[in-house]
Amino acid sequence: MFGFMSTVIQARNLQKHFGRVHALDGLDLDVQPGEIHGFLGPNGAGKSTTIRILLGLARPTGGEATVFGQNSRTDAVSIHCRLAYVPGDVSLWPNLTGGEAIDLLSRLRGIRSRDEYDRRKRHLLDVFELDPSKKGRTYSKGNRQKVALVAAFAVPAELYLLDEPTSGLDPLMEAVFRRELSERVADGGTVLLSSHILSEVEQLCSRVSIIRAGRRVEEGSLAELRRLTRTEVSFSAANLTEADLAGIPAARDVRIDSGRVAFTVDSATLLEALPVLAALRVEGLTITPPSLEELFLRHYGLDRNDAQPPTAAVAAEPAHARHARSGR
Amino acid sequence: MTGLGSLLRQRIRRDRVQVLSWLLAIGALVFFAATALEDNFGGQAQREVLLRLATANPAIVVLRGPPQGADFDALFIFSIFAFLGLLAGLVNTFLAVRHFRAEEETGRAELVAATPIPRLLPLTATLLWGLIVNLLLALMVSGCCVAAGLDVAGSILTGVALGAIGISFLAVGLLASELMLTSRAANGIAAGTVVLAYLARGVGDALGAVSDDGLFVTSAWPSWLSPIGWGLASHPFTANDATPLVLNVGLATVLVASACLLHVRRDSGASVFGAGRGRATARATLSGSLGLAWRLQWPSVIGWALGAALLGAFGGALGTIAGSDGATNPIAEQLRALSGDGESLSQAFLSVIFTAVGILAAGCAVQAVIRARQEEAVTTAELVLAAPVRRVRWLADYLAVGIAAVLIVLIVAAVAASLSAAAVDAEEGAARDAFASALAQLPAALLYLSLVALVFVLWPRFTAPVGWGVLVAGAFLGLFGKLVGLPEWAENLSPFSHTPVALGTEVDWSGGFVMIALALVAGVGASVLLERRDIASM
Numbered sequence: 001m002f003g004f005m006s007t008v009i010q011a012r013n014l015q016k017h018f019g020r021v022h023a024l025d026g027l028d029l030d031v032q033p034g035e036i037h038g039f040l041g042p043n044g045a046g047k048s049t050t051i052r053i054l055l056g057l058a059r060p061t062g063g064e065a066t067v068f069g070q071n072s073r074t075d076a077v078s079i080h081c082r083l084a085y086v087p088g089d090v091s092l093w094p095n096l097t098g099g100e101a102i103d104l105l106s107r108l109r110g111i112r113s114r115d116e117y118d119r120r121k122r123h124l125l126d127v128f129e130l131d132p133s134k135k136g137r138t139y140s141k142g143n144r145q146k147v148a149l150v151a152a153f154a155v156p157a158e159l160y161l162l163d164e165p166t167s168g169l170d171p172l173m174e175a176v177f178r179r180e181l182s183e184r185v186a187d188g189g190t191v192l193l194s195s196h197i198l199s200e201v202e203q204l205c206s207r208v209s210i211i212r213a214g215r216r217v218e219e220g221s222l223a224e225l226r227r228l229t230r231t232e233v234s235f236s237a238a239n240l241t242e243a244d245l246a247g248i249p250a251a252r253d254v255r256i257d258s259g260r261v262a263f264t265v266d267s268a269t270l271l272e273a274l275p276v277l278a279a280l281r282v283e284g285l286t287i288t289p290p291s292l293e294e295l296f297l298r299h300y301g302l303d304r305n306d307a308q309p310p311t312a313a314v315a316a317e318p319a320h321a322r323h324a325r326s327g328r
Numbered sequence: 329m330t331g332l333g334s335l336l337r338q339r340i341r342r343d344r345v346q347v348l349s350w351l352l353a354i355g356a357l358v359f360f361a362a363t364a365l366e367d368n369f370g371g372q373a374q375r376e377v378l379l380r381l382a383t384a385n386p387a388i389v390v391l392r393g394p395p396q397g398a399d400f401d402a403l404f405i406f407s408i409f410a411f412l413g414l415l416a417g418l419v420n421t422f423l424a425v426r427h428f429r430a431e432e433e434t435g436r437a438e439l440v441a442a443t444p445i446p447r448l449l450p451l452t453a454t455l456l457w458g459l460i461v462n463l464l465l466a467l468m469v470s471g472c473c474v475a476a477g478l479d480v481a482g483s484i485l486t487g488v489a490l491g492a493i494g495i496s497f498l499a500v501g502l503l504a505s506e507l508m509l510t511s512r513a514a515n516g517i518a519a520g521t522v523v524l525a526y527l528a529r530g531v532g533d534a535l536g537a538v539s540d541d542g543l544f545v546t547s548a549w550p551s552w553l554s555p556i557g558w559g560l561a562s563h564p565f566t567a568n569d570a571t572p573l574v575l576n577v578g579l580a581t582v583l584v585a586s587a588c589l590l591h592v593r594r595d596s597g598a599s600v601f602g603a604g605r606g607r608a609t610a611r612a613t614l615s616g617s618l619g620l621a622w623r624l625q626w627p628s629v630i631g632w633a634l635g636a637a638l639l640g641a642f643g644g645a646l647g648t649i650a651g652s653d654g655a656t657n658p659i660a661e662q663l664r665a666l667s668g669d670g671e672s673l674s675q676a677f678l679s680v681i682f683t684a685v686g687i688l689a690a691g692c693a694v695q696a697v698i699r700a701r702q703e704e705a706v707t708t709a710e711l712v713l714a715a716p717v718r719r720v721r722w723l724a725d726y727l728a729v730g731i732a733a734v735l736i737v738l739i740v741a742a743v744a745a746s747l748s749a750a751a752v753d754a755e756e757g758a759a760r761d762a763f764a765s766a767l768a769q770l771p772a773a774l775l776y777l778s779l780v781a782l783v784f785v786l787w788p789r790f791t792a793p794v795g796w797g798v799l800v801a802g803a804f805l806g807l808f809g810k811l812v813g814l815p816e817w818a819e820n821l822s823p824f825s826h827t828p829v830a831l832g833t834e835v836d837w838s839g840g841f842v843m844i845a846l847a848l849v850a851g852v853g854a855s856v857l858l859e860r861r862d863i864a865s866m
Contacts, residue, residue, distance in 0.1 A: 108715035
């Protein structure tokens with residue numbers, strides 16, 4: 001089976017330099033068929049630059065990227081026949097209506113069945129509550145984003161490249177987006193979802209790549225990544241002594257705060273602590289699995305205590321990208 | 329009022345290069361026009377011939393103004409004042425819209441409005457900056473007139489009249505910004521008003537009463553509908569009467585007051601004429617990047633074509649004067665100096681007119697490439713290029729629209745010239761001459777198209793400034809290089825200097841073939857190099 005379904009996206013040692021700024025510094029990325037792959041990183045980590053290289057809009061300074069096994073730059077047109085792209089900051093043509101923009105982009109990608117397209121488009125306009133007869137210049141940011149999402153979902157694609165696609169959407173629309181995306185994946189689509197909204201990634205993604213300053217620092221399924229991190233345990237501090245707490249195996253960062261004891265434990269060794277807790281007959285026990293946020297902070301948050309300035313990652317954002325955003 | 333000071337400084341800082349360039353260009357135009365006229369029409373007899381020719385043919389009066397006698401300084405006002413009024417108007421409307429509607433459209437005005445400043449303060453700062461610019465304009469024009477050796481009192485009135493015209497159109501720009509939702513629409517309405525004002529006084533002057541000696545025209549009532557007409561009515565150097573300028577200031581006061589009233593009543597970002605709604609689905613023609621390129625550009629192509637139609641009709645109508653003075657006329661000599669073309673006087677006129685049409689066509693071509701750059705800069709090009717559209721194809725579509733636009737402009741001008749020549753019973757072959765002259769303009773326009781495309785591929789950020797810059801420089805060198813006495817090599821830098829000679833005895837198309845070959849090379853180069861660069865907004 002996997003002989004046929006080879007890796008959808010493969011990037012090896014991607015480099016992208018803007019003058020002295022290294023936006024990408026040896027990035028690897030692997031996306032398998034049928035997965036929603038979370039592409040995580042703070043602003044300026046190189047997410048958009050990677051996606052622009054995958055689209056063939058930008059040339060890597062070094063390294064290679066393939067999509068469907070084809071070179072992202074030289075075979076761009078044949079790759080684009082099979083993918084849909086939603087940018088994070090959608091600009092529309094000011095004098096075209098949203099409906100015209102959706103039709104244009106869908107026709108560019110190639111509508112195979114008119115009826116099928118009309119049906120899907122009507123459904124999407126309906127669920128996203130988008131008025132297609134307004135001119136592009138009058139849409140709010142969220143509505144511009146909806147136009148791009150409807151255009152992306154109206155024609156089926158094998159790969160969806162989504163660059164922070166929900167920025168500007170309200171929580172109800174985020175839920176609509178998640179539902180529609182899941183349907184596309186059920187139809188056999190693969191997704192690369194760049195985001196810094198961790199709850200979204202947690203709900204949607206089967207695998208994630210965490211990047212930082214132009215490099216992948218972590219990759220795996222959420223379950224695998226969780227195993228690498230610590231689980232938070234807390235319970236009522238009533239009737240417990242310091243000695244009781246000291247006897248809990250593998251507990252770290254033990255603290256007592258407003259009447260509750262809290263500590264962390266390696267996810268792998270959590271079971272060893274449970275018999276001791278049972279013997280102490282602790283009350284109000286809660287066990288919280290590590291959130292993606294903690295995974296994330298493991299790679300970014302730790303830095304905040306380091307000598308390295310916390311803005312290091314932001315500084316790696318190419319100057320031109322920042323200007324482009326603020327200049328609009 | 330520290331707020332007012334900050335806002336004013338912000339406007340000055342943003343505009344300093346642009347406004348200074350405009351002022352210097354207008355000053356240079358005044359100075360060189362005065363000195364060139366001195367060289368070419370130094371003699372009283374020459375000037376009288378020119379003016380009688382003009383009053384005999386209303387088309388010239390439409391473009392220039394009402395002659396006020398054969399004195400040198402009166403001729404200066406006749407030949408250039410209305411055009412300067414047009415420029416002053418455009419500088420002001422663009423300034424007003426840039427600091428007003430464009431700011432609201434982009435949302436920057438909201439950032440400013442959220443600070444503790446009075447609601448009308450940004451408008452006041454823009455008005456104040458506009459007034460300063462018009463004061464500088466008046467000083468610049470007066471100074472250049474005096475420097476060119478003209479009478480001081482008349483020079484000052486010339487500057488003041490242009491400043492007054494500018495203030496009227498500053499107010500027009502402010503009001504247009506209140507009315508329209510986008511800066512593009514506001515600019516269109518305001519600039520359209522300037523052109524309309526220029527034409528209204530043209531019609532009034534053309535319908536005016538000509539004196540018996542043919543050296544004076546008293547404008548008819550339509551001229552009094554136009555702020556440029558009021559400026560002309562002050563008759564610098566002759567009557568020297570500033571009274572009509574009260575109308576300019578009065579109009580400005582009424583318009584600014586209306587703008588302020590509208591401004592305090594409406595929401596920030598809103599406008600009197602709201603956003604239109606449109607089709608919920610796209611027409612069948614909007615199905616590829618060519619359809620998109622055409623959709624984005626056809627309104628401006630129509631604008632350019634209207635200008636070409638006016639010029640063409642004007643050029644065709646000049647055919648009537650050919651019989652009146654014959655080909656040995658000193659005016660014909662002057663026209664040949666301008667165009668280097670033509671056997672008869674009407675052919676010479678036609679060449680000059682079609683050189684202007686050629687500049688319009690080249691402008692159309694430059695704009696087509698700039699549109700591609702704008703698409704890239706606002707990232708809408710990414711949406712198209714992320715679909716299965718080859719880059720080369722994408723650029724070629726914009727160039728194709730550019731070529732179509734050039735052809736439309738040239739054909740419209742030629743048809744208009746033929747029709748108006750037929751209407752005034754011009755000499756035989758006028759239509760053939762018009763089409764030949766139009767065809768001769770094609771190579772230079774195509775060369776501009778692909779040269780600017782090459783700039784777009786190599787230095788995308790400079791597409792617009794370089795595009796318009798080389799067009800203006802080329803037009804100046806090609807049209808006025810000889811008149812202001814520039815060396816031949818400088819003149820030869822302009823594509824317009826190599827436009828084929830289509831009329832007269834020395835027909836020569838070789839320059840055209842060379843330019844088309846160069847255009848092909850540049851176009852192929854642009855296509856190849858586009859594949860090698862990033863698509864980026866900066």
